[in-house]
Amino acid sequence: xxxxxxxxxxxxxxxxxxxxxxxxxxxxxxxxxxxxxxxxxxxxxxxxxxxxxxxxxxxxxxxxxxxxxxxxxxxxxxxxxxxxxxxxxxxxxxxxxxxxxxxxxxxxxxxxxxxxxxxxxxxxxxxxxxxxxxxxxxxxxxxxxxxxxxxxxxxxxxxxxxxxxxxxxxxxxxxxxxxxxxxxxxxxxxxxxxxxxxxxxxxxxxxxxxxxxxxxxxxxxxxx
Numbered sequence: 001x002x003x004x005x006x007x008x009x010x011x012x013x014x015x016x017x018x019x020x021x022x023x024x025x026x027x028x029x030x031x032x033x034x035x036x037x038x039x040x041x042x043x044x045x046x047x048x049x050x051x052x053x054x055x056x057x058x059x060x061x062x063x064x065x066x067x068x069x070x071x072x073x074x075x076x077x078x079x080x081x082x083x084x085x086x087x088x089x090x091x092x093x094x095x096x097x098x099x100x101x102x103x104x105x106x107x108x109x110x111x112x113x114x115x116x117x118x119x120x121x122x123x124x125x126x127x128x129x130x131x132x133x134x135x136x137x138x139x140x141x142x143x144x145x146x147x148x149x150x151x152x153x154x155x156x157x158x159x160x161x162x163x164x165x166x167x168x169x170x171x172x173x174x175x176x177x178x179x180x181x182x183x184x185x186x187x188x189x190x191x192x193x194x195x196x197x198x199x200x201x202x203x204x205x206x207x208x209x210x211x212x213x214x215x216x217x218x219x220x221x222x223x224x
Contacts, residue, residue, distance in 0.1 A: 004067075009117060011070035011124060014110055019061040027219070028053045029180075030173045030211055032132065032163050034073030034081055036091070036117065037065040038109035043091040043100055045077060047084030048164035052212045064109040066117055070132045071162025075122030081164035128162040131155070135171040138178070138197045176211050179204060183220055 004015035028049070035046040040061055057063070074081050077094055092100040099116065106112035127148040134144045144167060145155045159167045179196035183189065193204035208216045 007066055008114060009066070009072075009121065011068065011072045011129065012117070013067040013069065014065070014114070015067060016062070016064045016110070018063075019057045019059055021059045023057075023059065026055045026057075027212065027214070028055055029176070031067075031177070032069070032135075032170050032173045034068045034077065034084070034164075035065050036068070036073075036077070036113055037063055038103065038106075038113060039063045041104050043103045043113075045084055045087075045089045045091055045094065047087045047089065048081050049086055050165060050169065051086070051210070052214075053086075064113065066110075066113050070124055071128035071159075072124045074161060075124070076117045076120045078120070080161040082160045085164040125158060125162060127155075128158060131159060131162075131167060131170070135167060136174045136177075138171075138175065141167045141171065172207060172211065176207060179208070179216075180219070183216060189216060 001020060002015065002017040004013050006012075007014040029052050030049040032048060034048060037044055037046055039057070040063075046065075068076065071081070077084075079094065090100075091103070103109070103112050103116060127150060130148055131144055134147060139147075141152070141155070145152050148155060150158070156166045159165070159170060163170050175197050179192050179198070182192045182195055187195070189204065190201050193199075193201045196204070198204040198207065205216060208214075208219060212219050
């Protein structure tokens with residue numbers, strides 16, 4: 001069981017899940033976000049991924065989390081996103097142990113996570129919010145840099161801080177999201193490649209395997 005909804009914090013999504021009996025592994029795709037996760041009394045940070053992770057929580061495991069979009073996570077956590085790419089880091093490695101223990105033992109983990117994030121909240125970098133919006137829309141990196149009034153090098157550096165990787169990788173992640181929305185609606189793969197912004201179907205296939213770790217057909221089928 002899984003559900004997500006808008007958090008009270010801007011650019012942040014709240015979500016929860018409970019692993020039902022008999023559930024298999026779950027493939028978690030890159031999404032350009034940091035997550036602050038409470039799982040069964042433990043709190044950790046899921047850094048931005050460059051390739052899909054396969055989660056195997058035990059039956060009955062409960063997770064409650066905040067997903068920080070548009071580069072908002074580093075300001076709350078107190079470190080650049082690039083330092084936790086493809087990692088799962090216990091929160092007490094980043095925050096004082098007493099603060100983390102209070103979150104771990106909270107009767108309402110989501111309320112506790114939200115309060116802790118609000119206390120540490122910093123206004124997001126407007127250029128990075130614009131970068132996320134433009135990358136989701138499929139705009140070129142050059143056009144995004146011009147829109148933000150930044151040189152390509154400046155955009156690259158700030159993107160690594162906010163998202164964990166550069167704008168080209170971020171654009172690839174969001175392009176995959178567009179492709180999967182189309183493919184899951186029943187759109188033929190050849191049409192998916194054209195509408196999502198790939199050069200051709202072979203390009204789509206290569207990018208799906210590079211980011212998801214499996215072919216598109218397997219990604220759309222039940223399983224990890």
